[in-house]
Amino acid sequence: MNRRVLRRWVSNAMVGLMIAAVVTAVLPLLFILLDLLLKGAGSLSFDFFTRMPVPAGETGGGVAHAIVGTLIIVGIASLIGLPLGIGAGIFCAEYPGNRLATTTRFVADVMNGTPSIVVGVFAWALIVTRTKQFSALAGSCALAMLMVPMVMRTTEELVKLVPHSLREAALALGYSRWRTSLAIVLRTALPGIVTGSLLAVARVAGETAPLLFTALGSQFMNFNVTEPMAALPLTVFNYAIGPYEEWHQLAWATALVLILVVLVLSIAARLATRRRFGING
Amino acid sequence: MTTVAAPETAAPEREPASLEGSRVGDRLFKGLLTAAALAVPVLMGFLVYELYTGAKIAMVRYGLGFIWGSTWDPVAEQFGALPLIVGTLLSSFLALCIAVPLSLGVAIYLTEFAPRAVRQPVAFVIELLAAIPSVVYGLWGIFVLIPVLKKFVFPFLRDTLGFLPFFQGPIYGPSMLAASIILAIMIMPFIMSVSREVLLAVPGSQREAALALGATRWEAVTSAILPYARSGIIGAVILGLGRALGETMAVTMLIGNRNEISASLFAPGYTMAAVIANEFTEAVGDLHLASLAYVAFLLFAVTVIVNGGARLLIWRVGGQRAAGGRGA
Numbered sequence: 001m002n003r004r005v006l007r008r009w010v011s012n013a014m015v016g017l018m019i020a021a022v023v024t025a026v027l028p029l030l031f032i033l034l035d036l037l038l039k040g041a042g043s044l045s046f047d048f049f050t051r052m053p054v055p056a057g058e059t060g061g062g063v064a065h066a067i068v069g070t071l072i073i074v075g076i077a078s079l080i081g082l083p084l085g086i087g088a089g090i091f092c093a094e095y096p097g098n099r100l101a102t103t104t105r106f107v108a109d110v111m112n113g114t115p116s117i118v119v120g121v122f123a124w125a126l127i128v129t130r131t132k133q134f135s136a137l138a139g140s141c142a143l144a145m146l147m148v149p150m151v152m153r154t155t156e157e158l159v160k161l162v163p164h165s166l167r168e169a170a171l172a173l174g175y176s177r178w179r180t181s182l183a184i185v186l187r188t189a190l191p192g193i194v195t196g197s198l199l200a201v202a203r204v205a206g207e208t209a210p211l212l213f214t215a216l217g218s219q220f221m222n223f224n225v226t227e228p229m230a231a232l233p234l235t236v237f238n239y240a241i242g243p244y245e246e247w248h249q250l251a252w253a254t255a256l257v258l259i260l261v262v263l264v265l266s267i268a269a270r271l272a273t274r275r276r277f278g279i280n281g
Numbered sequence: 282m283t284t285v286a287a288p289e290t291a292a293p294e295r296e297p298a299s300l301e302g303s304r305v306g307d308r309l310f311k312g313l314l315t316a317a318a319l320a321v322p323v324l325m326g327f328l329v330y331e332l333y334t335g336a337k338i339a340m341v342r343y344g345l346g347f348i349w350g351s352t353w354d355p356v357a358e359q360f361g362a363l364p365l366i367v368g369t370l371l372s373s374f375l376a377l378c379i380a381v382p383l384s385l386g387v388a389i390y391l392t393e394f395a396p397r398a399v400r401q402p403v404a405f406v407i408e409l410l411a412a413i414p415s416v417v418y419g420l421w422g423i424f425v426l427i428p429v430l431k432k433f434v435f436p437f438l439r440d441t442l443g444f445l446p447f448f449q450g451p452i453y454g455p456s457m458l459a460a461s462i463i464l465a466i467m468i469m470p471f472i473m474s475v476s477r478e479v480l481l482a483v484p485g486s487q488r489e490a491a492l493a494l495g496a497t498r499w500e501a502v503t504s505a506i507l508p509y510a511r512s513g514i515i516g517a518v519i520l521g522l523g524r525a526l527g528e529t530m531a532v533t534m535l536i537g538n539r540n541e542i543s544a545s546l547f548a549p550g551y552t553m554a555a556v557i558a559n560e561f562t563e564a565v566g567d568l569h570l571a572s573l574a575y576v577a578f579l580l581f582a583v584t585v586i587v588n589g590g591a592r593l594l595i596w597r598v599g600g601q602r603a604a605g606g607r608g609a
Contacts, residue, residue: 007497007500008497010497011498011499011500014502015390015394017386018387018390019390020386021382021390022386022387022390022391022403024383025383025384025387025407025410025469026403026406026407028466029406029410029413031421031425032417032418032421035421036417036421039424083317084317084320084321085317086317087313087316087317088314088318088320090314090317091314091317091318092318094314100318100319101318104318104319104321104322107321107322107325108321109588110325110585111324111325113520113584113587113588114527114581114584114585115526115528115529115554115580115581115584116527117529117557117558117577117580118332118577118580118581120557121332121335121573121574121577122327122328122331122332124561125331125332125334125574126331145324145328148320148321148324152321176304176307177304177307177311178306178309178311179306181310202412203412205414206413206414206415206416206417207414208414208415208416208529208530209415209530209558212558212561213561213562216562233414233416233530236416236420237416237419237530237534240416240419240420240424240534241423248424251420255416255417255420258417259414259417262412262413262414263412266409266412270405270408
């Protein structure tokens with residue numbers, strides 16, 4: 001009898017411990033968001049979004065150059081990475097038995113686990129050493145390489161979810177395979193692919209390590225992609241490790257902007273899928 | 282909706298095989314897709330090749346002795362990666378020690394015990410943690426976590442566990458332990474979401490059988506569910522390890538970047554990823570650059586092995602679904 005009570009007590013105690021674990025796991029997120037708001041929101045102003053940095057020691061100044069830089073770098077990365085990832089994903093889903101599909105799937109998994117700093121070194125060796133110049137383009141390539149495996153896996157999974165009967169119906173009506181793939185299969189899977197793409201964009205938008213020695217960062221507004229360019233994560237890093245109190249303020253504000261961009265993108269992406277497919281959880 | 286004139290009217294009398302191959306559109310489409318699919322392994326091949334050529338001078342000069350060498354002195358052009366490798370492995374190991382019990386607790390609670398209304402929101406919030414950029418964790422670590430650790434946690438650890446060599450010596454802010462704690466926070470969402478999927482894949486009959494035999498709910502977890510999901514959970518943990526090994530920014534900002542192996546966790550350390558992040562742009566000598574590329578090569582090799590092992594384990598249990606791109 002006593003043993004029975006003890007067993008029940010252990011069970012309840014473990015549940016209590018697990019609830020404590022949930023609280024411990026959720027707390028850091030709340031603290032980070034709270035600290036970002038408390039320390040960053042004060043410095044946000046119209047100037048912050050529209051002005052350039054001021055010399056060290058002066059207050060004020062903004063991160064317009066980094067916002068533009070991030071848009072350009074991530075934009076180009078998406079132009080390269082999304083078509084590649086989506087194309088490879090469709091290939092793996094539409095020709096599943098193919099040996100190339102198996103290889104690509106395996107290599108994409110390896111790629112997904114590759115540290116982003118290693119991809120940065122690769123982009124540096126491939127592009128920066130050849131052009132003898134740090135450039136935004138090299139940064140975009142590094143980010144694109146990080147996007148490919150992520151987009152590819154989501155695309156493949158979603159294309160596979162499209163019912164076979166839809167495909168067969170289209171083929172039976174005389175559609176050619178490419179039109180079936182594009183107009184029927186891809187269109188059906190499109191919301192999910194958009195979600196996957198948004199998540200990938202959100203993730204690489206926050207990446208710092210691959211940009212350190214490719215896009216390098218810059219203190220000036222720059223639209224030339226063959227030159228060093230600023231980006232929001234690089235700006236957070238440089239201001240955070242700098243010695244000045246004003247810089248730390250700017251780092252918090254920039255981080256707040258960065259995290260808003262990333263979180264809005266990823267929340268929107270997840271909500272969109274959940275409503276349409278109900279498979280994302 | 283599309284009004285493209287489809288040129289397929291000529292096809293019906295031909296046999297199916299040529300029906301597939303003869304169309305220009307089909308060929309073009311397949312060609313494009315094949316090119317995209319081919320690009321992935323080709324890029325990866327390039328990556329290995331470029332890392333190898335970049336590191337070649339250092340590889341020839343030091344060979345595998347690079348791994349055992351403990352001097353890293355760019356001025357004297359002496360390079361050895363042992364403190365970096367130890368730092369990477371130690372910080373990741375400590376991060377796992379903190380993150381694994383927590384994330385398993387959360388995953389088990391969410392799949393077995395939590396009220397239905399709580400499951401989705403909590404899982405959602407924790408997955409958002411995975412979306413926060415590493416540099417933001419670093420910023421938070423420098424200005425919020427480290428002061429707290431320095432003022433309360435580290436002195437407490439020294440007072441209570443000071444008899445252990447790990448918790449002795451002077452307290453700096455940036456340290457191995459601080460970096461490990463931030464790493465733990467960062468890898469927790471990954472371990473949690475993968476092990477949650479693995480746990481969801483355990484058939485309900487396992488749990489019901491255990492409960493029917495009179496097990497308490499916790500006993501059902503330990504006796505029926507965890508054994509069934511074991512290798513998948515180990516896979517999830519190793520996947521988290523892979524993340525931790527390659528994590529750069531937050532660690533660089535918190536570990537203190539000192540190239541020494543020390544027993545005390547309060548002392549600063551260094552990791553492979555951090556040394557690359559810090560020194561790459563400033564490296565002038567060819568040998569220095571090559572040594573950094575060699576470090577990148579080693580880091581890459583380690584993560585490939587670790588991730589490969591994890592995938593195998595996850596595939597064995599949860600099927601491909603659990604291993605897929607959900608982590609991102």
